[in-house]
Amino acid sequence: MGFLDLFRSSKPKSASLAKERLQVIVTRERAHRSGPDYLPKLHQDILAVIRKYVQVGDDAVQMNLEREGNREILELNIVLPEKG
Amino acid sequence: MARVVVITSGKGGVGKTTTSAALATGLALQGHKTAVIDFDVGLRNLDLIMGCERRVVYDFVNVINGDANLRQALIKDKRADNLFILPASQTRDKDALTTEGVEKVLTELAEEFEYIVCDSPAGIERGALMAAYFADEAIVVTNPEVSSVRDSDRMLGILASKTRKAEQGEGAIPARLLLTRYSPTRVDKGEMLSVEDVQEILSIDLLGVIPESQAVLNASNSGVPVVHEDGSEAGQAYLDAVARFLGEDRPHRFLVNEKKGFFGRLFGG
Numbered sequence: 001m002g003f004l005d006l007f008r009s010s011k012p013k014s015a016s017l018a019k020e021r022l023q024v025i026v027t028r029e030r031a032h033r034s035g036p037d038y039l040p041k042l043h044q045d046i047l048a049v050i051r052k053y054v055q056v057g058d059d060a061v062q063m064n065l066e067r068e069g070n071r072e073i074l075e076l077n078i079v080l081p082e083k084g
Numbered sequence: 085m086a087r088v089v090v091i092t093s094g095k096g097g098v099g100k101t102t103t104s105a106a107l108a109t110g111l112a113l114q115g116h117k118t119a120v121i122d123f124d125v126g127l128r129n130l131d132l133i134m135g136c137e138r139r140v141v142y143d144f145v146n147v148i149n150g151d152a153n154l155r156q157a158l159i160k161d162k163r164a165d166n167l168f169i170l171p172a173s174q175t176r177d178k179d180a181l182t183t184e185g186v187e188k189v190l191t192e193l194a195e196e197f198e199y200i201v202c203d204s205p206a207g208i209e210r211g212a213l214m215a216a217y218f219a220d221e222a223i224v225v226t227n228p229e230v231s232s233v234r235d236s237d238r239m240l241g242i243l244a245s246k247t248r249k250a251e252q253g254e255g256a257i258p259a260r261l262l263l264t265r266y267s268p269t270r271v272d273k274g275e276m277l278s279v280e281d282v283q284e285i286l287s288i289d290l291l292g293v294i295p296e297s298q299a300v301l302n303a304s305n306s307g308v309p310v311v312h313e314d315g316s317e318a319g320q321a322y323l324d325a326v327a328r329f330l331g332e333d334r335p336h337r338f339l340v341n342e343k344k345g346f347f348g349r350l351f352g353g
Contacts, residue, residue: 013274018230019281026237026285033241 035065054080086194089201090219094235096206098227099264102300104203105133105309110326112167113311116198119158122172123215124205125181131171134161135307145173148185154192163312181214190218208242217248222259223291228266228277237286260291262325267296268341279339292325294318295338
């Protein structure tokens, strides 16, 4: 470390911030990509079925595909509106 | 058997055309008969970078449509023997690049050429998909910058599934990273992703690192591929990358900032 480094601020360098953000987004996008092609359509269909009974927004159904060894787990999270 | 290589990136403005021109010229200078094709239908630019814009008569789409034959459309480079350019069309729409048409042109080129370099347009639409579809391998051009790295990762996903080889069950085509506009000084200061950072995120092999250099703009201003500027760092780094592409084992250069001034030496690490 040089003498002048003592006077520099210790806030995180922007390059490490860039790396962190990239690792998060790239991991997420890869997981999405590696899922089967029918996932977006399945998502739409599930949403349509729910809407036969209750009105929900587009983000009411969250789908998450996880891989454990050689099996895949499809996690579905459906948020219903509060009664009112 | 010709080797078909696609120069791709996803993001625009990172140096695909500069790299296509440099690689194709470098291969030709090494004695390999090489064709370089501009796939950017509607926005042709390879001709300008190669300095042959005033000699374009027929283009890629003319050949696909049968308005001209390959011999009429190929432009012989003035500086490098063994090098031919197939320019993109400027007026037609992107649908002109049909799979059958592109395959026909590549098959015909493969009879005569050792290397076919496909300069991909930016984005992930038809032109980019067609440039990659028949490729045997890919060079992914990336800047050490968040949007470029993310787009490169996206493109790697496409290369893994949307090429003919992938569709035939041969898996992903080999893809290597070419990191361009690299500034070791800024990496030292923690202001720029390092080559190790980018490699760690993309997890692909490294073909080369091209330092940020005035020579690249000078080269495009004058329409002379940057490998001809062999006194420049960028020109040398591209020649190294060409040698590695041909299987030579060369150490990576220009990765550290060697031009420290007096005060830098006094106070720096």
